[in-house]
Amino acid sequence: MAKWFSVGFWESIARIILRNRITILSIVFLLTVFLALQWKHMRFTYTEANLLPDHHEVNEQYNQFLDKFGEEGNLIIIGVQDSTFFTPKQFTAWKNLMTNLKKSKEVDLIISVDDLKKLNKNESLETFELVDFIDSTKINNAKYLLEKREELFERLPFYEHLLFSKKTGTLRAAIYLDKEIVNTSVRRDFVVENLIPKIEAFEKETNIDLKVSGMPYIRTLNSQNIVDEIGIFIGAALLVTSLIFFFFFRSFRATFISMCVVIIGVMWAFGTLGLLGFEITVLTAIIPPLIIVIGIPNCIFLINKYQQEVKKHGNQAKSLQRVISKVGNATLMTNLTTAAGFATFIVTDSELLTEFGIIASINIVLLFILCLLVIPIIYSFMPLPKDKHLEHLNKTYTKTFVNWTEKTVKNRSISIYITAIVLLVLSIVGIYQMKISGSLIEDMPKKTGFFKDILFFEEEFDGVMPLEIMIDTKRKKGVMKLSTLRKMEEVQEIISEIPELSQPMSIVNVVKYSKQxxxxxxxxxxxxPTAQEQGFILSYAKNATQNSKENFMKSYVDSTGQYARITTFMKDIGTEKMEKIEEKLWDKINKVFPPDRYTVTLTGKALVFQKGTNYLVTNLVLSLLFAIVLISLFMAYLFRSFKMVLISLIPNLLPLIITAGLMGYLGVPIKPSTILVFSIAFGISVDDTIHFLAKYRQELQANNWKIRKSVFNALRETGVSMFYTSIVLFFGFSVFMISSFGGTVALGGLVSATLLFAMLSNLLLLPALLLSLEKTIANQEEFLQPTIDILVEEDEKETESNS
Known part of the structure; x- marks a missing residue:
């Protein structure tokens, strides 16, 4: 029954396809139109990638913080470092810029030197008043502006690190966006259409270079880069794969057909994104070019088989039927293993990776169906290939390569093993040098202006990524107790001593300013204030800016006075260093705020991302193990031989270990983008193993279970197609190295390298293992009748299609 399923089933499929060509093409066309209409539902992500599941403790703590204080990532900062700033012309231009930005409905508050508020004491009313620091009627007076600069830098320590750096003289403005629009498309529109044009106009007018940063700004431009690169990736992938394809086949017709098929596959990928309502993220953005890279090998297998059949007997109908019936199973199995490699991301419990895994695995299977349907049908309407189109089947360079692999396996098996063992040992040493990275900005495009501005603010103000400490005093108005304020000050002093963190801000700073x-x-x-001063100073402060929008610091205490926050910003540091900083902070926090009397939470976008990276690395390692087990079971189901499964895993696991070792030596850290490499590469590289072992098993049966002869026959038969597809995949994935995103570059380079190692491993190590184990597997019992025949025997009866 299984035999009938393998042969008879695919013959039936071939007849159905070739007898219903117009109907199938119509269905493909209608499906393409339907999915193209779903593009309107595609949306780009406006939030950071949350790598943690919703129910994770770190996420729950962060959400509790947001419930108390609202969105924390709503700050855009504009910096200026120019000696001419405090001159009438430049200062007026700055004031006009800030005034225009304040008019934007997306802006909640701007704190800037031109409209700075100074806290003054009003003895008659026993309160503090916010008065203008700079008299706008005097900004044309150069001497006045210089005096105000002196006063700002020497007499207003409250604004140090917030608005200016005393050490370098750098100034900045703090723009607080409306928290409701931070995670929506309105934020993008404001940054791209409002903020950036106004800044460019200011720079042109004054010849002053402004530095801009802050999470809303970074996220907007980073997302824009993702969108811009999708088209570049697709174009580059089409160009590279089409050139390689044409180089192999020397046929414009075959190249054009293949490109049309993968373009339809790309359209389907976009359509499924829209249909399922998934966002376009840095991961889902690479799926369309991924479809091109993975789809071309399908086209190579199908077209190569068609041309081989035409060359053999010249019967078009018979050739087309054999393309489907003989290659159908093999391509189905290899596509399923590739899809399985991506599908394992679904079990990571991370929304970002789950969506990536779903879209990629679905579209790989859809792509197989598309290739199997469209390519034979299109060729059925075309004349037989000419002799010049078949010349590539006898190309000397492929024969030379295959002959080299055959001779190497035959004469240098010991050298193959020694090389493999040396590489394994060196790779294990390299693996121990690998580090985990949880940086929010590490994968961002390094050559962009906004990334350089991040580095500027890291240097001047010690970072732009918020880190939050939330303190629950467990009593209403507990924050304003002097004992609590002093405890908070102790924590802030520890933060100030850590060079990777910026000077903290909290209600403590406001109270200090009140005493001043x-x-x-x-x-x-x-x-x-002292205990004696506390009563009258805090009574002044209580009424100082009540219900005043300018009181931006009110967000540092919740409405009940029970919760307080300390905000600092962190530099781009690795996970290892952050863990040490976190440990140092907790040591101090637990001493100052006893856990039985206070509940303290360490949170913020940067910390959540780092925790998410650690969580994801662990889950992706489990995902890789799951992929290995899943594909092993799949191959056991196909070959029904435990020894063959073991032999097949060795040449596919070795390239993964080599790549991991290279990452250690080259300093490429483990992070979400690089850990993806292993599951993707394993799912793809095992395709060659399936092709080789399927042919090997077939040769064993044809050659009366003679291992040596069967190995070399299988090597000669499958070596060319393995070489073709590996070259396409190598250069196809190399396309991702043109990305400006470090993670995408690493993904492309590492997958390409792994697949190259895997090709050599499958062509050299796998045959060598089979030959070395000849005595232990040279019996028919090791090869029971498979559940599914991947390859159809050459001498089996073929039925011609009446197409």
């Missing part, structure tokens, strides 16, 4: 204002602005009194 009470003592007539004397900066020597910028400190927490």
């Amino acid at each position: 204002a009470y003592y007539n602005g004397n900066p020597d009194y910028y400190e927490l």
Whole structure:
């Protein structure tokens, strides 16, 4: 029954396809139109990649923080480092820029030197007042502006690190966006259509270079780069694969047909994204070019088989039927293993990877169906290939390569083993040098202006990525107790000592500023009040800016006075260093805030991302193990031989270990983008093993179970197609190396390298293993009748299609 399923089933499929050509093409056309209409539902991501599941403790803590204080990533900062800034012309231009931005409905608040508020004491009303720091009527007075610069830098420590760096003289403005629009398309529109044009106009007018950063700005431009690269990837993948395809086949017709098929596959990929309502992220953006790279080998197998059959007997109908019936099973199995490699991401419990796994695996299977349907049908309407189109079947360079592999396996098996063992040992050493990275910005395009601005702010203000400490005093108005404020100050002092973190801001800074204002602005009194001073100073502060929009610091205490936050910003640091910083902070926090009296939470976007990276690495390792087990079971189902499964795994696991070792030596860290390499490469590389072992088993039966002869026959038969597809995959994945995103570059380079290692491993190590184990597997019992025949025997009766 299984035999009938393998042969008879595919013969039936071939007849159905070739007898219903117009109907099938019509269905393909209608499906393409339907999926193209789903493009309108595609949307680009407006949030950071959340690598943690919703129910994870770190996510729940972050959501609790957002419930109390709202969106934290709503700050855009504009920096300026120019000696001419405090001159009438430049300062006026700056003021006009800030005024225009304030008019935007997306802006909630702007804190800038041109409209800075200074805290003054009003003794008659026993309160503090916010008064203008700079008199707008005097900004044309150069001497006045210089005096104000001096006062800002020397007498207003509250604004140091927030608005200026005393060390370098750098100034910045803080633009707080409406929290409701931070994770929507409105944010993108504001940044791209409003903020950037105004900044460019200012730079042109004043010849001052402005630095812009902050999470809303970074996220917007980073997302825009993702969108811009999709078209570049697709174009580059089409160009590279079409050139390689044409080089192999020397046929414009075959190249054009293949390109049309994979373009339809790309359209289907976009359509399924829209149909399922998934966002376009840095991962899903690479699926369309991925479809091209994976689809071309399908086309190579089908067209190569068709031309081989035409050359053999010249009967078009028979050739087309054999393309489907003989290659159908093989391509189905290899596509299923590739899809399985991607499908394992679904079990990671990460929405980002789950969506990537679903879309990729579905479209790989759809692509197989598309190739199997369209290519034979299109060729059925065309004349037989000419002799010049078949010349590539006898190309000397492929024969030379296959002959080299055959001689190497035959004469240098010991050298193959020694090389494999040396590479294995060196790779294991390299693996121990690998590090985990959880940086939010590491994979961002390094050559862009916004990335350079990130580095600028890291240097001047110690980072732009928020790190939050939320303190629950467990009593209403507990924050404003002097004892609590002093405890918070102790924590802030520890933060100030850590070079990777910026100077912290909290209600403590406001209270310090209140005392300074009470003592007539004397900066020597910028400190927490004593117990004797607390009552009257805090009573002044309580009414100082009540219900005032300018009181931006009110967001540092919740409405009940029970919860407080300390905000700092962190540099782009690795996971290992961040873990040490976190440990240092917790040591201090637990001493200052006893857990039985206070509940303290460490959170923020940067920390959530780093925790997510650690979580994801663990899950992706499990995903890789799951892929190995899944594909092993799949191959056991196909070959029904435990020894053959073991032999097939060795040449596919070795390239993964070599690549991991290379990552250690080259300093490429483990992160979400690089850990993907292993499952993807394993799912693809095992295709060659399936082709080789299927042919090997067939040769064993034809050659009376003679291992040596069967190995070399299989090597000669499958070597060319393995070489073709591996070259296409190598250069196809290399396309991703043109990306400006570090993660995508690493993904492309590492997958390409792994697949190249896998080709050599399958062509050299796998045959050598079979020959070395000849005595232990040279019996028919090791090869029971398979559940499914991957390859159809050459001498089996073929029925011609009445197409």
